[in-house]
Amino acid sequence: MHCSPVQHKVSCSELICKFGVFPFQSSCDKDVILNILSVLTDLLSLGTGRRIHYVVSKGGSEALLQALATAAQTEPPDHGTLLPLLRLLARVGQRDRKFGLKVQKAEATDIILSLTRRHLGHHLHLTHCLWVLRVCASNVTTGTMLGINGAMELLFKVITPYSKRHVRTVRAAIGALAALLKSKSNSRRAVNRGYLGELLRLYQDWHRNDVSNNYIYIRRGLLLCLKYITNIQLGRETFLGSRGMEILFTSVQECLSCKNLDPIITTATHILRKCYPKEHLPVVTVRSSYSFPLPGNANAEPPYEGSEGDSESEGEEEDEKDWANEDVESKEEDCDLETDVNKLRSRPVLDRSEQELEKYEALCAELFQNFQSEEKKSLEDRTESLPSAPSHFIPSATSVKHPNCRWRNQSVTEMGPDPGEQDLKVPLQSWRKKEECIWDKNDENRDIAEKAQDKDFCEEEDPARNHVFALCSLLKDAAWYKKVFYPHCEASINPSPEGRLESSDMVGNLLEKHQGDIPFHSPCFYAARAKCVKSIPGYRELAFPDFWGHQPPPYSKPVLDRKHGLQRDKVLDDVRRLIQPGDVIGRTVFDLDDPSPAAPGCLTFFSKFESGNLRKAIQVREFEYDLIMNADVNSSQHHQWFYFEVCDMKSAVPYRFNIINCEKLNSQFNYGMQLVLYSVREALQGRPRWTRAGQEICYYKNHYRCRSAAAGGGGRRRFYYTLTFSIKFPHKDDVCYLAYHYPYTYSTMMSHLDILEQNRNPKKVYWRQQTLCQTLGGNPCPLLTITAMPESKTRDDLEQFCNRPYVFLTARVHPGESNASWVMKGTLEFLVSSDPIAELLRKCFIFKIVPMLNPDGVINGNLRCSLSGDDLNRQWLTPSSQLHPTIYHAKGLLYYLSSIGRAPLVFCDYHGHSQKKNVFLYGCSIKETLWQAGCMVDTAVVTEDVGYRTLPKILDKVAPAFVMNSCSFLVEKSRASTARVVVWKEMGVLRSYTMESTYCSCSHGLYRVTHPYGLQLGTQELEEMGSKFCLGLLILHLKSLPCSKELMAQAALLLDLEEEITDRAQRLYECCIQRALLWEWSWWGMFWV
């Protein structure tokens, strides 16, 4: 056994093997034992963890423990054997996950304790014992036993009073104490014996005396003891009672300037945050300020009832890294997979009678169209027109924003003047093809409002609701308004008794003074549509950005770089409220439940407009506000979306805002996403745009808790999270709007549809807008049918028209996902455009589109639900015609199409994903689901068409924001009632998808590579995604469906193909991709004009 170190290496595994069977632990031969210990020590100190694991697997821990028992019995103690033995035990024990258990089995706890006790006076030996004590305590049961037997008392003798002598021993003792305190019973014992206060005093002593920061480990060790002890409620209460908050807060303040004290600051902040007294949200009730009486006896979420008691359990353990739990989620997702093949394959029975389906025939008029009369009607249509919308579509985000491709290498300041601004403004007239400008100019001045009144959906309007809208704030603040709009004539804004003339005058004047020239937007149309909207609060005001319109800025902003320690700083700032209450103003300055005039000298808030949802604003300090968002109607949860107006600000001062009732576990706000801001002054100076804004953004769990388990839905949702950001407003006394993401209201959509209808070419575009149904709130949910007009009235052409496969698209079932609407906007504009690709596409498909499945939710500022308080995308299995009419009828229409053999080729529901980057699809695959779940797949039994992969593969190539790698085709149990799964399973639609768009940025592709951190997506990129989705559909058609020679020829011509195509689909596909890529970089017009 005497070997040199080299030999050790060579024969190590051999030695270890022998070690496992060699009964050295019982050997009485001291020399043999010493030799083995020295060999082992060398072996294990040289090798990696794998050697230790090997020793452990061969029974090493047990052998060493037994050897210890033997050695401890010898009198006087033989330190020559004991010390290496203890060292080895500490080392092996650290790696052995069952070490504590083995200690118990070997009944070694008492041995170790008595060894420790015996060596109290000998620091080298004591240190060794403490190391072993620490690894023993890694098992909670063993730790508890050690605690019962007086281990903590022993350790306190070592660490108190404060002394810098024997720091190695003190450090080992603190380490062992921290390990012991992981046991709740030990923590309780420690608190009861007054150790918590002693730990605090000791921590203060070390903090005060360690001026040159030589003992960071000891200080952090003490903090770890406090961290574990405060995992129990008694610990937290005692900590508060012992002025723990003040002590730690003050010490942290003194550490902040020193960067290598990070471990101390982080642990102390963690304790401060955990011990901060829990509070309920400062609102009367967490239920929404808005409630809606449901039809019939249906009950939404039961009203809050329950005790005010703290439902929080003892030992609330919080993760130090609150926003790094993605692994946990993906594991949970795997458990959620549907693994029952029969369930995956079964087709359930119809959820309604066949006769009932027949009524959907009316929504498919294209199948029974008489084009004789239609042609006449469409000619009449043309006489109505809009002055300010281009009829030509813009194919790519980059091209419209940067017609001459300057932007990539040109830096543009955020709020300052844009040097290229003038060049970028393309006069709308030039976008329009001459042949299409054939409408009657005389009709242009027709009163828009009057026209809107003609519309069918306005006829049944409740006269009481026929109010006149005002623009928020602009009228409230007459002085500001005068200055901006009436520099000469102050008299003209004297308020009239009704206020009616005044506001329409103002809108008129605004429009006269500031040319609205935003493509596909008309303030007049918006106002007319907004007038017909039925909202629960009865909105009387319009948010300026929705009314005036938004134009994407000529630059994209990169993802925000996150400052080191930002979250910690913000948490400390929150803790300061408790420590220095004198600083806190705590004044409610806006309250939806209790409207009172705004307080002077602070910001003024407002959000009673479409999609607005601010409930309460509390001024915390001069430039800091806590904000609470309203819950979804008839619900007490779902807070994440926000949209509100703020005015009376100072310029160049950073204001801090905290939205304190967010609910999601994590947010892209922790990964560089910014919110969006719209400045009215900027808009009136020619920059009407939502821009990414906000600095020092982070998202973390706060000290607010749900009032009851019922309110929080139990389990994971007991906590609230804070989104904090600071904003420097661009102008003094401006009116600004802040939102989670680019807003897109119901009225925006309705007026957009008006414009599209007006501007389509009726000779080519078949467009039909119907009402799918009325919503619970009494708003029409539009259904669009878009395809190409038949080439001629010949039988062949009419037949081709009728037989085009269907594509069924829906969006915005979740109101907070406004990005889905921008993508849909891109799809719609492309579909009705005169783009040759769009023309071809219309000849290939009949599009059925429900652009907003949840109008009520969008209108009333909800995040996720409809007025019934239900998530509509969990109702597809058995939608109620009363409670979920839009889902009930969308499903009915799909069933109808399916019943006449015309189930859509593609179904896609547009969504936004709050946690992920990129745009991607969720699809459905039996095989992939089974594989992922680890089930055996019998390929003979389970057959599957892999065609569901084609469209995402195409999109990956043609759409810069789309990433195939982010797609998933798994069928989760929890998603069984979503549109995607139900349409796939019940209608047998192979290509049934959810399209998720990020709110933030891309991790791959064009929008990633152009900047080291990636660019935050703007509306233009989202709209582009919508148009590229259409292109993807065309390629899908060419690849997978039989098409006529004529169509192929057209496609070939369009996509620059030569006549002789051998592998037509492949070649065409590649060509499409090439062209698609070219579009990214070139001025779109070159191709078409």
Ligand SMILES: [Zn+2]
């Ligand atoms: Zn969604």
